[in-house]
Amino acid sequence: MTINPTRLHELEDMARRVRRHILTTVHAAGGGHVGGPLSATDMLVALYFHILNIDPTNPQWEDRDRFILSKGHSCIALYAVMAERGYFPVSELITFDGIDSRLQGHPDMARLPGLDMSTGSLGQGLSPGVGMALGARLRNKPFTTYVMLGDGECQEGQVWEAAFVAARYRLGNLVAILDLNRLQQYGWQEPGGMRPPLDDPRRQWEAFGWQVSVVDGHDITSFVEALSTARQESDRPAIVIAHTVKGKGISFMEGDYSWHARVPTDVELARALAELELREVQP
Numbered sequence: 421m422t423i424n425p426t427r428l429h430e431l432e433d434m435a436r437r438v439r440r441h442i443l444t445t446v447h448a449a450g451g452g453h454v455g456g457p458l459s460a461t462d463m464l465v466a467l468y469f470h471i472l473n474i475d476p477t478n479p480q481w482e483d484r485d486r487f488i489l490s491k492g493h494s495c496i497a498l499y500a501v502m503a504e505r506g507y508f509p510v511s512e513l514i515t516f517d518g519i520d521s522r523l524q525g526h527p528d529m530a531r532l533p534g535l536d537m538s539t540g541s542l543g544q545g546l547s548p549g550v551g552m553a554l555g556a557r558l559r560n561k562p563f564t565t566y567v568m569l570g571d572g573e574c575q576e577g578q579v580w581e582a583a584f585v586a587a588r589y590r591l592g593n594l595v596a597i598l599d600l601n602r603l604q605q606y607g608w609q610e611p612g613g614m615r616p617p618l619d620d621p622r623r624q625w626e627a628f629g630w631q632v633s634v635v636d637g638h639d640i641t642s643f644v645e646a647l648s649t650a651r652q653e654s655d656r657p658a659i660v661i662a663h664t665v666k667g668k669g670i671s672f673m674e675g676d677y678s679w680h681a682r683v684p685t686d687v688e689l690a691r692a693l694a695e696l697e698l699r700e701v702q703p
């Protein structure tokens with residue numbers, strides 16, 4: 421699947437809109453995550469606007485592709501993308517994290533139609549993805565199940581139990597995406613200290629029997645191509661390892677773990693929004 425320049429421009433424009441929603445919504449809510457959602461934005465836009473076979477007017481459609489945001493704390497990015505895609509009004513984003521809101525601080529599928537899984541306790545999203553992929557096979561359904569994981573999240577043993585089972589059952593209809601921004605709630609220790617949990621992710625996932633590709637997670641064209649290849653895999657689960665930058669798009673947030681879950685002040689919000697506007701007029 422390729423993307424022509426006009427389409428790419430539209431998707432990049434959408435990613436800027438989504439980044440604006442993330443920042444303004446977290447600012448208005450007075451709480452939420454920022455760094456991880458910004459890291460995942462380009463990939464979520466590519467998925468919901470170019471890859472997934474979905475119908476926002478019929479979120480329970482049986483043959484739809486499934487998507488699980490296993491790094492559920494990044495849900496404000498998913499909500500913004502879903503709103504722009506037509507699952508619910510963009511104006512509802514302002515309710516984010518409110519006690520009666522459908523847009524909880526972590527995704528709640530019992531509240532919001534269009535969510536395929538409730539997540540937030542890290543490590544638990546790949547397992548239901550395995551179940552969905554097995555279910556599709558048993559019922560002869562054509563859909564693909566996609567699961568987005570964080571690299572910090574891969575410290576959870578359940579991720580590797582699911583990875584093992586997926587390969588054992590030869591789930592070629594399961595595609596994981598690793599948002600490899602190399603930061604989690606805090607940074608990793610300095611060189612010479614504790615090793616990060618995924619120091620060689622390609623080798624680690626291949627050892628579990630997965631088909632692996634490695635891309636730049638902010639390069640929508642490469643990401644879409646990698647996902648197309650992953651989907652063609654017929655008897656192995658596939659993972660797209662996406663190199664990303666935590667806080668991507670806002671210079672003073674990029675690569676700074678203190679923005680994992682920090683609310684921008686009025687001044688910081690204005691600076692951040694100005695940066696996004698500036699980027700819009702650049703060639």
Ligand SMILES: Cc1ncc(C[n+]2csc(CCOP(=O)(O)OP(=O)(O)O)c2C)c(N)n1
Pocket residue numbers: 455456457459491493494540541542543569570571572573574599601603604605666
């Ligand atoms: C089981 C569990 N432990 C701890 C947390 C708290 N927590 C939320 S996000 C996060 C860091 C996640 O890092 P990573 O998976 O790399 O996500 P990203 O950097 O993309 O935000 C932690 C520890 C949690 N949600 N679930």
